[in-house]
Amino acid sequence: MNLSFLKESIIKICKEIEELPPEKRNRGTVYFNGVSTTKEIFNNETYEKTLSKLLDEKTGLSKVVSYTMIAGNLNKIINNNLDTTNKSKQITDDIQKFSKYANNTQKHSVYIPIKGLDLFDTEEVYFSPNIKIHNLNMKRIIDFLTIGTFDDADVKYLSPTMLEVSTETADIEKSGEFAIEIGKYIVNFFRLADFFGWNEENLAVRLPGFGGTRESMRAYIVKEDSNSTTFTYQQVKDLSENYELDDKEYINYIGYEKFGHLLQKNLDHNLGSMDKSILRALTWFGESKVEHDLGARFVKLTLAVETLLNSNDSDPITATLRDRTAFILGKEVSERIDISKEMSTLYKQRSGIVHHGKSDVDLKSLLKLESYTADLIRAFLTDKDYLGITDKTELHKQIEKLKFKS
Known part of the structure; x- marks a missing residue:
């Protein structure tokens, strides 16, 4: 894999960050996909382009190294060389x-559960030489996994x-990612098979x-060459944080009173x-927060916007949503122009996901x-200009009225 472009990019990133005014440095972090990135790095355009290039399958890197290792190592190299004098040699x-790490690939066998699938008397479902489903009611788990490293749980x-x-990858996390991606496809394959079996149950x-x-x-x-060593890699963690309602500051901020009225109207069948x-x-917004697939998360957010703002099927959807978002959220002309441009760009990404099967969602765009x-929903729950709209x-x-206001 060719990483020759990387040195020049990292030097440029370091220089651009070092030139930032003090108030724009050390202003917190963004945590995504297991990687913590300082905002001064995350918001740098050269960094964004460099990371995208590293993740592009054309470089070959993302085929054998996980996002965590790619982004983590890029961040580490940048942080190691920020505010230093002899960057060139150290970066090299x-x-x-x-x-060297990325080129040192190893063979792994990855095992994950598929829940709710009953194989009955079928011992094995063979999809390919590298992909199989085992019925552990008919096979011993110790035939696959090293005994002594697993408990009953x-x-x-x-x-x-x-x-x-x-799989064959440079790090176990990438192997885990591959297996889980395969697992998602298999689950949906069985859902399709069930559809053709005329079963209407969920x-x-x-x-x-x-x-x-949220399991x-x-x-x-x-590791295939060392069966005595078994790793456990947790791809998705359980919910680990409770919402602490120690006061009502935030629920009041987003329209607690109006929301209460809506709940009562729902109860009274008067919505x-x-x-x-x-x-x-x-609901779409809430479902997007518990969705792990970024493409699905992006689409659910656009559905929330469309539900709020689209009037009918004949409206040009992008123009309608772009203009209405801009006029609801923007207070000044320049702000509305910026929002309008950004919404157009976001809806191009939506089109790529929905119509062209794109799966690479830009985190900055998603956020x-x-x-x-979130701001649109809050506007309809708190803003006096929209509270009374029926x-x-x-x-x-x-x-x-806002468009033609003098």
């Missing part, structure tokens, strides 16, 4: 170490249906930790069309869309 050494977690994926078949569930996902990864749109948008969506016709009139 750091890149060589990383390149581990055995129970993988039983009764276990997916085995054979299937229990699932991969822990994905979709609407944890653990991948058990064994208006705009009321239903607000509650549905709130921007999430912010706009339907999309009134919303249209309000936006038109």
Whole structure:
């Protein structure tokens, strides 16, 4: 793999960050996909382009190294060389170490559970030489995993249906990612098969930790050349943080009183069309927060925006949502122009996901869309200009009034 471009990029990133005014440095971190990145680095355009290039499959790096290792090593090299004098030699050494690590691939066998799948008397489902499903009611788990490294809870977690994926990567985390991606496809394949079986019941078949569930996902990864060593890699963690309602500051800020009225109107079967749109948008937003797939998360946020702002099927969707978001959230002309441009860009990404099957979602764009969506919902729960709107016709009139306000 060719990482020759990396040195020049890192030197440029360091120089651009070092030139930032003091008030724009050391202003917190962004935590994503297991990697903590300082905001001064995360917001740097050269960094964003460099990371995207490293993650592009054309470089070959992302085929054998996980996001965590790629982003983590890039961040480490940058931080090691910020505010230093002799950058060139140190960066070269750091890149060589990383390149050597990435080139040292090893074979792994990865085992993860598929829940809600009953194989009955089928001992094994063979998809390819590297992908199989085992029925642990008919096979011994010690035929696959090293005895002594697993307790009863581990055995129970993988039983009764276990997916085995054979991989060759530079780090176990990437092997875990591959197996889990394969697992998601297999789960949806069985859902499709169930559809053609004319079964209208909701299937229990699932991969822990994905979709609407918040189970944890653990991948058990064994090095093929050293069966005595078994690793456990946790891809998705359980919810670990409670919402602490020690005061009502934030729930008041986002419209606690209006929300209470909507709940009561729902109970009284008295919701208006705009009321239903607000509650549905709130639901899409909440579901996006527990969705692990970034593409699905992005689409659910756009659904929340469309639910709130789109009037009918004949409206040009991008233009309508772009303009309405800009006029609701922007107070000055320049701010509205910026929001309008950003919403157009975001909807191009949505089109790529929905119509062209793109799966690479830019985190910065996702966070921007999430912010706009949250602010829109809050506007309909707190802003006096939108609190009394009962339907999309009134919303249209309000936006038109803002457009032509002298």
